[in-house]
Amino acid sequence: MSRYHLPTDFDETSLLAGLGRGHELVIAPGTTLIATPLDTFDWRLYRAGLVLVEERGPGRRLVLLERYREPYFIANRTTPRVAADLPAGHLADSLRPLMGIRSLIPMGAARIDRREGRIENAEGEMLARLRFETVHPLDQNGNPLPAFGTLEIRGGADAARLGLTSGLTSVAEHDLDTLAAARGRAPGDYSSKFRMDLDPDQPAEEAVRAILLVLLTTLEANVDGTVKDIDTEFLHDLRVACRRTRSALTQLEGTLGGEIAAPFNTEFKWLGGLTGPLRDLDVYLLEMPTYRALLPPHASADLDPLEALIRSARTRALTSVVRELGSARFDRLVKGWRRTLDEIVPHSGPRASRSTITLSDKRIMRAYRRILKHGGGLDHDPPAETLHRLRIDAKKLRYLLEFFHSLYPAIEIDARIKELKRIQDILGGFNDMEVQRDRLSSFAQELHADPDIPTSCILTLGRLAGALEERQEEFRSAFHDAFAHFGSASVRAAFKTLFGGKESK
Amino acid sequence: MKSIAVWTVKGGVGKTSAAVNLAHAAAADGFRTLIWDLDPQGAASFYLRIPTAMEGAVEAITERSVDPAKLVQPTEFDNLSMLPADFSFRHLDLALGASKKPRKRFAAKLAGLADSYDLVMFDCPPSVSLVSETVVKTVDAILVPVIPSTLSMRTLHQVRAFVSDHGRGAEVLPFLSMVDRRKRMHNELGLACMADPAFLTTAIPAASVVEKMGMTRAPVAATLPSQPAARAFAALWREIRVRLET
Numbered sequence: 001m002s003r004y005h006l007p008t009d010f011d012e013t014s015l016l017a018g019l020g021r022g023h024e025l026v027i028a029p030g031t032t033l034i035a036t037p038l039d040t041f042d043w044r045l046y047r048a049g050l051v052l053v054e055e056r057g058p059g060r061r062l063v064l065l066e067r068y069r070e071p072y073f074i075a076n077r078t079t080p081r082v083a084a085d086l087p088a089g090h091l092a093d094s095l096r097p098l099m100g101i102r103s104l105i106p107m108g109a110a111r112i113d114r115r116e117g118r119i120e121n122a123e124g125e126m127l128a129r130l131r132f133e134t135v136h137p138l139d140q141n142g143n144p145l146p147a148f149g150t151l152e153i154r155g156g157a158d159a160a161r162l163g164l165t166s167g168l169t170s171v172a173e174h175d176l177d178t179l180a181a182a183r184g185r186a187p188g189d190y191s192s193k194f195r196m197d198l199d200p201d202q203p204a205e206e207a208v209r210a211i212l213l214v215l216l217t218t219l220e221a222n223v224d225g226t227v228k229d230i231d232t233e234f235l236h237d238l239r240v241a242c243r244r245t246r247s248a249l250t251q252l253e254g255t256l257g258g259e260i261a262a263p264f265n266t267e268f269k270w271l272g273g274l275t276g277p278l279r280d281l282d283v284y285l286l287e288m289p290t291y292r293a294l295l296p297p298h299a300s301a302d303l304d305p306l307e308a309l310i311r312s313a314r315t316r317a318l319t320s321v322v323r324e325l326g327s328a329r330f331d332r333l334v335k336g337w338r339r340t341l342d343e344i345v346p347h348s349g350p351r352a353s354r355s356t357i358t359l360s361d362k363r364i365m366r367a368y369r370r371i372l373k374h375g376g377g378l379d380h381d382p383p384a385e386t387l388h389r390l391r392i393d394a395k396k397l398r399y400l401l402e403f404f405h406s407l408y409p410a411i412e413i414d415a416r417i418k419e420l421k422r423i424q425d426i427l428g429g430f431n432d433m434e435v436q437r438d439r440l441s442s443f444a445q446e447l448h449a450d451p452d453i454p455t456s457c458i459l460t461l462g463r464l465a466g467a468l469e470e471r472q473e474e475f476r477s478a479f480h481d482a483f484a485h486f487g488s489a490s491v492r493a494a495f496k497t498l499f500g501g502k503e504s505k
Numbered sequence: 506m507k508s509i510a511v512w513t514v515k516g517g518v519g520k521t522s523a524a525v526n527l528a529h530a531a532a533a534d535g536f537r538t539l540i541w542d543l544d545p546q547g548a549a550s551f552y553l554r555i556p557t558a559m560e561g562a563v564e565a566i567t568e569r570s571v572d573p574a575k576l577v578q579p580t581e582f583d584n585l586s587m588l589p590a591d592f593s594f595r596h597l598d599l600a601l602g603a604s605k606k607p608r609k610r611f612a613a614k615l616a617g618l619a620d621s622y623d624l625v626m627f628d629c630p631p632s633v634s635l636v637s638e639t640v641v642k643t644v645d646a647i648l649v650p651v652i653p654s655t656l657s658m659r660t661l662h663q664v665r666a667f668v669s670d671h672g673r674g675a676e677v678l679p680f681l682s683m684v685d686r687r688k689r690m691h692n693e694l695g696l697a698c699m700a701d702p703a704f705l706t707t708a709i710p711a712a713s714v715v716e717k718m719g720m721t722r723a724p725v726a727a728t729l730p731s732q733p734a735a736r737a738f739a740a741l742w743r744e745i746r747v748r749l750e751t
Binding site (some may be wrong): 069070071072073074075079087089090091097118120123125126127129154155 | 535536537554555556578579580581583584586623628658722
């Protein structure tokens with residue numbers, strides 16, 4: 001497929017100019033449609049080289065554009081939101097693994113006047129398939145912005161060889177950039193991953209401020225999706241941004257000046273606390289299929305009352321989160337924090353002017369040593385409190401590695417993150433099982449008090465709690481070996497080489 | 506990816522129009538469909554306005570080094586592409602016979618298309634030849650158009666015998682084609698066919714709109730979607746889809 005910009009005064013018959021006698025341009029009557037590109041908030045389709053467009057005109061269909069492939073079309077009745085809504089077949093096969101638990105949202109819209117046609121030779125054979133379009137991008141409020149014309153050519157006899165398009169300028173195969181821009185977005189403008197480029201020699205204060213600003217922007221970007229309950233990742237990302245901010249404030253203190261951060265730290269703690277219950281319930285619902293799989297098939301239905309209970313608890317929790325995110329306190333937090341970061345007086349902190357790389361090296365090594373200290377000497381049956389403390393230690397190190405990622409060779413720092421991630425997965429799994437078991441017993445009590453709930457359901461919850469405990473023990477016993485690797489001489493040496501400061505490099 | 510051959514050993518029974526209309530119905534149903542015209546007459550290519558003179562069309566089937574995907578042409582219809590026939594296909598039997606392990610090579614060629622298509626529909630020449638034998642040995646199902654006439658039904662027996670001798674598990678799916686409800690014999694023989702559980706239950710009517718495809722050069726559903734013939738092809742496709750899934 002090739003696509004060209006079409007001047008408003010373009011004479012369609014000029015396409016035939018270079019062709020011999022008997023060639024004809026056959027164009028069908030035009031149609032008008034509304035085209036809406038859909039993607040996840042974090043552009044998972046776009047990142048995989050895909051563009052999904054819903055077209056609503058005389059019919060309604062989804063179009064999938066893939067690099068190096070013919071466009072794919074399928075009729076649809078309703079706009080797909082989650083992966084399960086996608087019609088079975090090529091679309092579901094391509095998009096489900098990418099979307100995961102994220103929902104599709106409109107990334108722009110356009111009104112399109114379209115005419116389809118072909119160029120045929122004297123034998124009536126099609127040399128090229130043509131599509132003329134006048135595209136009116138629509139802004140947030142549905143108002144049309146200045147239109148532009150395009151010509152799309154598909155066909156075995158390539159347009160260039162036929163000389164069809166001499167004088168025309170190529171454009172992208174789709175207008176995603178333009179349509180997204182009309183909504184203040186750009187393809188790829190958001191990712192859950194923390195990514196920023198820092199200069200090793202810039203003053204640490206500047207770097208820390210920049211990190212905190214990025215985190216604040218991420219936090220704010222996820223408020224709308226959380227409030228509208230588009231998918232559970234908005235809240236998750238919002239909470240991660242909040243935790244990262246708190247972690248940065250405590251671990252990098254001294255860089256900004258202590259009195260600046262302290263009051264905000266309390267407020268970010270408040271934000272973390274108020275969103276926690278909703279996140280726990282989200283996790284429960286996301287894990288529900290796993291729980292069902294842990295039970296024999298006939299017992300799966302016994303979890304229905306539990307699921308219903310969690311859903312209604314979630315509705316209440318969401319209402320409360322929505323209220324707080326709309327509160328004056330939250331507004332003061334984000335606005336006040338941004339103002340504070342914008343207005344920081346240079347060199348206010350005691351260690352503000354040292355270089356970013358020095359700060360990063362020191363803090364990463366400190367966090368790594370703390371993990372070694374807390375995790376060393378544990379046997380095959382480490383106590384839960386120690387694992388809990390280690391989980392927090394590991395998270396702190398992880399955040400530091402992500403904040404300062406750009407200062408180190410990617411291959412090296414990614415290898416360290418991978419080593420850390422191995423123990424984080426175990427520590428996280430251990431903790432999740434504990435939290436979920438605790439929560440399960442309180443759910444069980446609640447259900448037990450309800451005379452309409454059959455005893456078999458309560459018994460099944462007991463069974464589930466047992467299965468969770470078993471998994472928790474698996475995590476516990478896996479910890480020893482994983483940690484032995486993480487604390488091994490070779491990993492220690494690798495950390496020392498990468499983050500040990502100038503003398504080690 | 507599924508592969509279907511539309512094949513019979515008798516001409517004039519609506520084979521090519523079935524291939525084109527069913528491929529179009531599958532494409533409209535969201536299947537990325539390739540119609541591969543192996544009939545040297547090139548009627549399917551003609552119906553879809555695809556030029557047939559193609560360099561390398563034979564080699565795309567017989568030579569390892571020629572990728573058939575390179576010869577695929579988009580049609581005027583969404584999700585529907587075509588590998589057109591070439592007049593040189595009249596020598597395809599000889600070329601296949603001269604190549605090493607033709608079936609294995611052909612199967613590899615077909616497998617190479619699995620990433621881009623959900624369905625490949627072959628329009629086979631109406632004869633018993635090495636070409637049809639190779640295809641029959643490779644595809645998942647063989648669609649056999651049957652006119653409710655004694656001769657056409659006799660042909661079905663021949664096709665079944667051939668497939669049971671040479672096929673490798675391909676399912677034979679006969680369907681009634683060019684049925685004229687005004688003819689008593691069509692009704693009687695049609696009823697007899699329906700007693701055979703292998704038969705697809707949708708019958709394609711004899712219709713002038715199908716005959717006119719030579720002039721419109723488009724599947725019936727593209728020009729006259731509400732015509733009974735267009736609906737019959739769509740219904741027949743849905744039946745085939747279910748059979749392919751089970």
